[in-house]
Amino acid sequence: MGHCMTKYVNDEDDPNHKIEFASGNVHLITTKESWEEKVSEASRDGKIVVANFSASWCGPCRMMAPLYCELSEKYPSLMFLTVDVDELTEFSSSWDIKATPTFFFLRDGQQLDKLVGANKPELQKKIIAITDLAT
Template identity: 70%
Template sequence: MQTSKDNDSDHNMEFASGNVQLITTKESWDQKLEQAKRDSNIVIANFSATWCGPCKMIAPYYSELSVKYQAIMFLLVDVDELTDLSTTWDIKATPTFFFLKDGKEFDKLVGANKPELLKKITAITDVALHNQ
């Protein structure tokens, strides 16, 4: 018999498929941001919750985007697992997507809005392509 902790882990795996990286500690958050800064990558951090309906709805789409846009680092933070980090980022609703460059927020999207998420990602990649 599985414990509820195992079920939570399995559930998070559904959220973090494709190239989405599940962040489970403050240390891994810091490491990923540092890595993105070194590689000059944009980071999209999805602050979500396993119990959140809209989060479940957009998770497969977020994973698809992570495969399509490999120059962007896609992170997933469970607000219930990392409450301190969520508080630091002042999360009021889930999902909340933060767009980060050099560890600093330059854009944000609150809610499971697929067209808006795609629009923001497309805008980022267009700018990146023009700057090469």
């Protein structure tokens, strides 16, 4: 698929630069239907879903995007989704998102775990633990 960014670039460096939130094996969710389709696909394939609720304007979200992309390539046994809370406001509210980024870990649509905030070591730790559950 695509390649991950290796460097975080902020808007002051390049106002035209856009962080890629859906590269690697990350699927960008733009409708409630695409969410349901991907969650069903993951259940059918026996995959655990890692869902990243973020926003394009959110600095911590932008900082996490390259790592999230790398993790999606490193752990193909998981399904990585990104939901832009501004694009799907009502849907995000139904997940009670209070801060971005918020990561959910789901099996068969049910929440296994959750991480709020841009904590790279904790995200990696939770993904390793979830991967162990999946095998």
